[in-house]
Amino acid sequence: MLLSVGARGLSWSRRIRIRIRGAWGSPAPAPAPTRGARPGNSIPSAATLAFIAAIQLFSRRESEQENPEDEIILLIKKAKMSAMMGELEDADHYLHQALKLAQQSQNNQAVTYTFIQMANLAFLRGDLLNAEKLFKAAMSQLLQSGTSEDDNAMIEMSLKLCNIYVSTEQHSLAVEGYKWCIETLEEKVQREKDVPEVSISAAEKANTRLLLGMCLDSCARYMTSQKQLVLAESLYQQALAISQQVQGETHPQTIVLMNDLATVLDMTGHQDRAYEYATRASNLARETSHPDQCVILSNLARVLMHRGDYHEARCVYEEALTLAESSADKPIIQHIRNGMEELQAKAQQSQEVRESTH
Structure with a gap:
């Protein structure tokens, strides 16, 4: 099975073994263990947006502990640091303290931001039911404060809800949510095209397009996991086009999307087109020292195997294995070795067929 490099951690972070670093930004299932590196994405997360607002609001010195706002921001910083260190229980404790203080002081911005942080933490801990409730609470708070439904922060949280629904096998809700996110963003992108930059900056317009790419990618x-491969191919094509236009051909995200599109094309039996995208992704991965180069090369090798190019497939597998061994990535090493065993079996079978026909 090909590895889809299209990865998606809740907040651009590493995911399960055969690790994934989130790229566009949100988690979703993949048809196989996945891995992808997508650093440098320019979409600010909903949490980041709220945090910036909170920082602006709480622009007083942390040392003034008698001020509830300063205490809230200090607790939130402690929670973020604890989460970064893997101390999730401590992070949860700090966030609950911050929420209580924000509610007592009737600081709605702080309440909203804390809900978002608690939701992200709940998702990280696998507490999906609680994460769903917290994301909905944060969205409700934003709407009450006057935030529009098509605000990027609202759509990003809606996308995270979609991925929660996928994880909890609430498929109708997931499909409905993906459709709403994509259609809403498509309308927003179209609407923003003719808006002068004095009203909406080029960076803001780019962020909206990248968020659309993230939604297309996740969907x-x-x-792909639902075997809706024709639709998946179309969605990947659109996501790839956005990444190429906004981030460039050599951006890690663009390379990952080329690989993912190749994966789907190979699954549908379009080996020539799969080879085209897999080759381009592999060449770019080599040129840019892509952090998931070994995975991308492994996928190229598999496409070559399906095309019957057994010798070239083995060479690429060996290149991928060398890279994986240099980073001591055991799951990827095992995956590559499994592919090499399958390649050897297919090559031997092909040789036996040729000999029997002579």
Whole structure:
């Protein structure tokens, strides 16, 4: 099975073994253990947006502990640091303290931001039911404060809800949510095209387009897992086009999307087109020292195997294995070795067929 490099951690972080670093930004299932590196994405997360607002609001010195706002921001910083260190229980404790203080002081911005942080933490801990409730609470708070439904922060949280629904096998809700996110963003992108930059900056417009790419990407992986491969191919094509236009051909995200599109094309039996995208992704991965180069090369090798190019497939597998061994990535090493065993069996079978026909 090919590895889809299209990965998606809740907040651009590493995921399960055969690790994934989130890229566009949100988690979704993939058809196989996945891995992808997508650093440098320019979409600010909903949490980041709220945190910036909170920082602006709480622009007083942390040392003034008698001020509830300063205490809230200090607790939130402690929670973020604890989460970064893997101390999730401590992070949860600090966030609950911050929420209580924000509610007592009737600081709605702080309440909203804390809900978002608690939701992200709940997802990280696998507490999906609680994460769902917290994301909905944060969205409700934002709407009450006057935030529009098509605000990027709202759509990003809606996308995270989609991925929760996928994880909890609430498929109708997931499909409905993906459709709403994509259609809402498509309308927003179209509407923003003719808006002068004095009203909406070029960076803001780019962020909206990248968020659309993230939604298309996430939905494509879900459709791949559901064997809706024709639709998945179309979604990947759109996501790739956005990444190429906004981030460039050599951006890690663009390379990952080329690989993911190759994966789907190979699954549908379009080996020539799969080879085209897999080759381009592999060449770019080599040129840019992509952090998931060994995975991308492994996928190219598999496409070559399906095309019957057994010798070239073995060479690429060996290159991928060398890279994986240099980083001591045991799950990827095992995956590559499994592919090499399958390649050897297919090559031997092909040789036996040729000999029997002579």
